[in-house]
Amino acid sequence: MSELDIAIAAAKEAGEKILEFRELGFKQKLKSDNSIVTQADISSNEIITNHLSKTGIAICSEESIINDDISEYWLVDPLDGTANFVKNSNDFSILISLISSNKPILSVIYSPVYKQCMSCNGKNIFINGVEISNLRVDISPNILLSGMRKKVDESANLREKIRQNIDGDIISVGSGMKFYKLALGSAGIYIRNKVSHSWDIAAGDLIVQASGGVMVGIKDKKELQYDIKTLRNEPFIALSKENVKYLDKFLKIINS
Template identity: 45%
Template sequence: MSDQHLNLSNLHQIALKAAFAAGAEILKSYSKFQIYYKKDNSLLTTADLSANEAIYKILSKTQIPICSEESILPFNQRDENSIFWLVDPLDGTREFVSRSGEFCVCIALIYRSRPILGVIYSPVHNQIYSSYQGSSIYKNGEIISINENESSLISGKSKNDIDKFAKNFNLDIIKLSSAIKFSYLVQGFAGVFIRLYGSSLWDTAAGDFLLHQSGGIMLSLSDLKPLNYAKKETLNDNFIALSSLQKPNLSRYLDYLNSSKNIKFSNNID
């Protein structure tokens, strides 16, 4: 499919509709759901499955292939020229189970290995962040405003050594789960997010796009290039993500990560 055949404004509206439908299914299950375990021992709930079904029902009308965490068969059909939806119907399943509210729906459109549209929806807080190539970034349909106080570092809730990094650069730590982290970076409520342990393609694609749209940057720590969402394996490289105001500090942060013996890398996924 060529660039001129992509009506991104229309696809954006369809993605929003799919995200809202998934969120409705998730909230319907919030007080009563069943828990299963996947082969890798990660959690799966009936909410994940019903949200996935709702997204497929809507996105399938676009006739663009769908790759989802909960139905990964099409992943081996991707290549560098592919166009496909990349979906996490419920990002933060553990947080959903614990009812912390820190979970979301993630939908991205990938074209030639990079996202060109992204939607992140937090059903509990009824907040939806979205954008597509050539447009502004929206929060609940309104163009977002950027906060200029970006002296915080976002950390996942898994144990890691990122606190040493924060202390070295005098950054406060905000602990968050799921792709909700990216909404903080996009709005300027935080400036730095470093992932030193495993994540999957569907976890980051929508947030990656929104961050770049806001003027920020997100790079693989292995080759300092933007993440490739068409690669054959489904795990991301470790990465660094910076808000627009933090971008000038990229070289300082990379120097520290490359030279520090205090920062440990791992392949665990939270």
């Protein structure tokens, strides 16, 4: 099996386990940063780790962080959108990426509920084995993506300003599925106006770029870096391929 095939198999098996917990119930607790972790997170992490360990490549996960000085490693979020999962929302996913020299080179975004697996080998993107070029039919470049938070966050005013300038709509999407929509063209813009954990965005970053879109830092307009020593990235903007030509326009609005 290729490394990407192993990652896909890992995501699918972990997804089945997550759905078992959803049906039968699970325990949860708060981590030191006040985020929620559940039995589903932990079990998913164990399953994915067991699969990925076959490659002999180091594994860094939200639930088992490492910061060794290495140039290649797996980066995993075993249950992205845990808060949504706890609320019985369908808006959660599994994110796996392979990082080499601070860049994602393989990635998987898997939705257990919908059995939808978007994967990227670095150049081509597939959904359940079908190349995305044959699926890109829903082009909605004026849709701006928002997270699922009910409270108004610091990005709300910024999103509204962008929406007014493009005469578009804002839709709420949780977890890595935002990048899924950007790659398909069913949304056009996602702005993250605060620091992100690398495991939340690396898989999506590669998929956005491979689909012809762009994902860069708001302040420096540079591609994001995935340094295992920090595992964080500054605010960024991600655009579908239809909106790449408007990058400078959006950055000007954001930074004004």
